Amino acid sequence: MMLCVRMLIWTPLNAAELQKAMHSGNVGPAALVPLQSGTVLLPPPATKLNEAAYMTNRVRKIGNGAALAVWDDDAALLYLFTTTLGRASTWGSREAVLRLSEEAKQSGPVGRSFDRVTAGVVDLREKEKWQLDAIDKLTALHPAASRKGPLERLRDFENGRAAIPDFFRAAGLQEVARVAELAEQGRADFVLRTLEPPRAQAWPLLVIFPLIVLVALLSVLLHIPAVVYYLVCGLLLVTMTTLLVVLRRRLVSRKPINTVLPVIPVTQGAVLTD
Template identity: 40%
Template sequence: MSARTLIWTPMPTAEVQRRLHEVGVGPSALVPVPTGTVLLPPPSSALRQNLVIPDTARKLAGASLLVYWNDDAAVVVAFGSAFGRGWSFGASDAVVRLNAEVKRPGAVGRVFDRLVTVYTQRWRAQEKHRQAALAHLVKVLPQADEEQVAQRLADWETGGPRAVTGMLEALALPDVAKVADLAGEGRADLWLHQLPAPRALPRWYRWVFAVVLVGSAIAAVQAGLPGPLAAVVVLPLTIAWVTYVVRVARQPVKGKPINTALPVIPVTQGSAPTE
């Protein structure tokens, strides 16, 4: 099974759809569930493109959950503030492969991510880190069964769909666990492949920006400009670049009808989309 990603928010589906379309966040398929809404991003999207969805949902509803997994590993991240806190399941090498599949980093990024992942995997066996993760999850999702969540965190060696289902049920989100199971079976694939492809700037654009930014800073220093004036030179370039990147990323959503960029799909009913 290729890697799957889902995001959960306690917001009602109609409101999620409207608010995300207003700000241009997506694309994603929306699945109504009793506890809120599950969002399924397109398979062509990378994790960095999907992270804006749980962050936006967190800002709107106060909490959100990001889950991604494959046959061998899983990662669950709860967002209750600007910074989410997650927990991984499965062998270290399996988690590294999962992260590489969903993040799609470059060569340098792969090396860095492997080093960080291997280092942080040691924390899973330490009680203090499990307790910190437990406290965060229960704070973000107060309806969770604390004892069951603790058991799931301790069973970190078990990865894949089983870990996802167990953790979601422990978090009192059995409806989301059902969607995860169905998504893992490919029941949503037809809809997901019909979503607009997310847009991202080529990597060489980033290198060009980095060269221009560094070059501008060096030129400002060599010209003898004081710090505040140098910042006046560099800051507008940075703001213009970020604005352009955000505009490009949001175009596939804002430029499409709401039901094309953010369709509501009946995955849990087992239906198939009509032509």
């Protein structure tokens, strides 16, 4: 079964430097596709939108810029990271964009309700300033990019079909467009399914608060001085933070580089191979 929501990250940095920097910086996991125009990263299937955005921002700092594309059959989102996370360019009907956003975020009922309340932001894509801002960010990321073609595709915002490949192709990034099409066909799914989503185990967060409550009860029952209670709570918080850092580092930096950041070459007419 092929994946429904697709994600890719593009950065102008070459794959060799990016892989090394991501491993040492504990960024990922993700599959890397080296291109002449830089590198495409393909996040694992279970990656949430906020996790992909966090990864993209880390990649931006490493590679001096990055773009995050999220899409399905009916809609697409594109975030162009030059300094920090900006507004998304969107394609597809209003309902299709909201549905894609919900699926990419893996939102619960509260998250879906919030998205619906703030859905007016989708309508801003009609504004010329919004469109020109996106083009300015594109040319900052890829100075050789044409402005006319991508701007025309931005203005065709109701058409969500093939929006991501179309936009990158119009920008002169044909390789990125081709990888997007191949990823959509499921060519990299076998590799991606071997990767863990970029989130650390959160069990320390589930344990810490019951422990603090338990310490509070013991302090009352045993008449332990408040200063001791606060000291113990402080030690518990430090321990929790340390555990979270250790668990986070186990995601990438403490595993073999080619296991957590595998390179998928594009060969023989841009066919993804493993």
